[in-house]
Amino acid sequence: MWPPCSWRCTSSTSCSGSGIPAMVDPTSVFLAPPLPGLDTRRVTADMLWHALEGPLQSPWLTVEDVGRSAQDRPLRTITFGEGSTGLLLWSQMHGDEATATRALADLVGFFATREEVDLHRRLRQHLRITMLLMLNPDGAQAHQRETADGIDINRDAVRLASPEARALAAVRERLQPAFGFNLHDQDVRRRAGPDGDQVAFSFLAPPVDIHDTWAPVRARARQLVATMAAAALDALPNRVARWSEEYEPRAFGECFQRAGTSTVLIETGALRDDPDKERLRTHLAALLLTSFDRLADGSWEQTDPAVYTGLPLNRPVLHDLHLTGGTAVVGGRETQADVALLFDDPVAHQAPRLAELGDLGQATALERFDCTGRWVVIEPLDKRSPGVVAPEDRVHIEIRKDGPEGPIAAEY
Numbered sequence: 286m287w288p289p290c291s292w293r294c295t296s297s298t299s300c301s302g303s304g305i306p307a308m309v310d311p312t313s314v315f316l317a318p319p320l321p322g323l324d325t326r327r328v329t330a331d332m333l334w335h336a337l338e339g340p341l342q343s344p345w346l347t348v349e350d351v352g353r354s355a356q357d358r359p360l361r362t363i364t365f366g367e368g369s370t371g372l373l374l375w376s377q378m379h380g381d382e383a384t385a386t387r388a389l390a391d392l393v394g395f396f397a398t399r400e401e402v403d404l405h406r407r408l409r410q411h412l413r414i415t416m417l418l419m420l421n422p423d424g425a426q427a428h429q430r431e432t433a434d435g436i437d438i439n440r441d442a443v444r445l446a447s448p449e450a451r452a453l454a455a456v457r458e459r460l461q462p463a464f465g466f467n468l469h470d471q472d473v474r475r476r477a478g479p480d481g482d483q484v485a486f487s488f489l490a491p492p493v494d495i496h497d498t499w500a501p502v503r504a505r506a507r508q509l510v511a512t513m514a515a516a517a518l519d520a521l522p523n524r525v526a527r528w529s530e531e532y533e534p535r536a537f538g539e540c541f542q543r544a545g546t547s548t549v550l551i552e553t554g555a556l557r558d559d560p561d562k563e564r565l566r567t568h569l570a571a572l573l574l575t576s577f578d579r580l581a582d583g584s585w586e587q588t589d590p591a592v593y594t595g596l597p598l599n600r601p602v603l604h605d606l607h608l609t610g611g612t613a614v615v616g617g618r619e620t621q622a623d624v625a626l627l628f629d630d631p632v633a634h635q636a637p638r639l640a641e642l643g644d645l646g647q648a649t650a651l652e653r654f655d656c657t658g659r660w661v662v663i664e665p666l667d668k669r670s671p672g673v674v675a676p677e678d679r680v681h682i683e684i685r686k687d688g689p690e691g692p693i694a695a696e697y
């Protein structure tokens with residue numbers, strides 16, 4: 286799964302083919318183990334600050350209150366390093382997008398405890414890394430995208446109506462960081478280009494104007510994002526994409542880019558068999574650590590920017606799963622029909638609903654199973670009308686061999 290070359294790559298040629306060595310290996314001694322207590326997709330402020338109680342005693346870290354949320358929860362930054370290059374990272378501005386918060390917490394654990402490793406020393410000498418780990422704690426508590434007042438913080442960068450947006454803008458204004466990292470989780474029903482796999486990470490160097498100008502501040506962001514994309518592609522080929530470059534003047538990425546902080550957007554997607562995004566959390570921590578290392582040693586400037594511009598676009602798909610070529614069975618009746626499913630929880634593949642049944646034509650899905658020679662037995666769970674199914678019905682699916690009553694090969 287991981288590139289054969291670890292962070293301590295000794296090869297004279299690059300491991301990735303993109304001009305930079307491969308990603309920091311999160312299984313190596315350079316990364317502290319994931320912090321306990323943050324192993325679910327839903328993370329609240331109480332969970333986060335409880336998990337960080339120990340690490341925040343470290344003399345390597347500075348904690349600062351930078352505001353209060355609408356419901357009076359603390360907004361805090363954690364800073365590591367005394368170098369000349371300032372970095373500002375913020376996560377969970379959308380309350381139900383916690384993967385990056387968990388990855389940043391793991392980095393806090395690394396910064397707190399691993400002063401003996403070279404990477405730690407290099408980062409603290411060259412960089413000053415400020416992290417605002419949970420910008421929307423009220424949304425996190427309610428498990429919703431918006432603030433308690435219903436504001437989407439990423440459309441509030443100009444008006445600054447919410448206390449959360451004001452806090453983030455004030456931190457950037459005061460610190461004037463060279464680089465900004467805007468960290469999110471994206472809709473998991475995306476794949477990398479028309480033929481790629483489900484997207485694990487997508488990246489954007491946000492535009493500074495409607496004309497898609499490559500101003501120097503944005504060109505630096507492109508260089509950084511290319512560095513990260515190259516590392517991500519090494520670990521997760523066919524699962525890295527480019528986010529839409531449509532100009533959104535109200536978003537923080539665009540706003541900070543205009544203000545002179547080279548800002549990158551990183552969106553975490555999903556991986557099959559990673560229901561709590563624990564693997565992606567570790568990938569993201571390694572990816573961020575890799576980018577810090579490249580910024581500290583200057584090698585980020587050698588990356589070919591085409592690594593970013595050549596990424597396939599983040600493409601939406603219609604369905605989660607297609608079961609094709611089989612015999613659909615509803616109420617004991619058999620039809621030659623493909624079956625399209627949408628899961629209520631598409632990350633964990635739980636609670637399927639029927640999306641479409643019949644000839645699926647050009648419809649797209651994240652996954653497709655060939656059920657030729659199998660029977661796809663569809664049991665409606667809503668009992669609306671016995672023996673009848675329709676799109677959006679909750680269903681139980683059994684894929685059977687040798688006949689509609691045969692042994693079960695798989696079920697959902």
Ligand SMILES: [Zn+2]
Pocket residue numbers: 379382469470
């Ligand atoms: Zn988001």
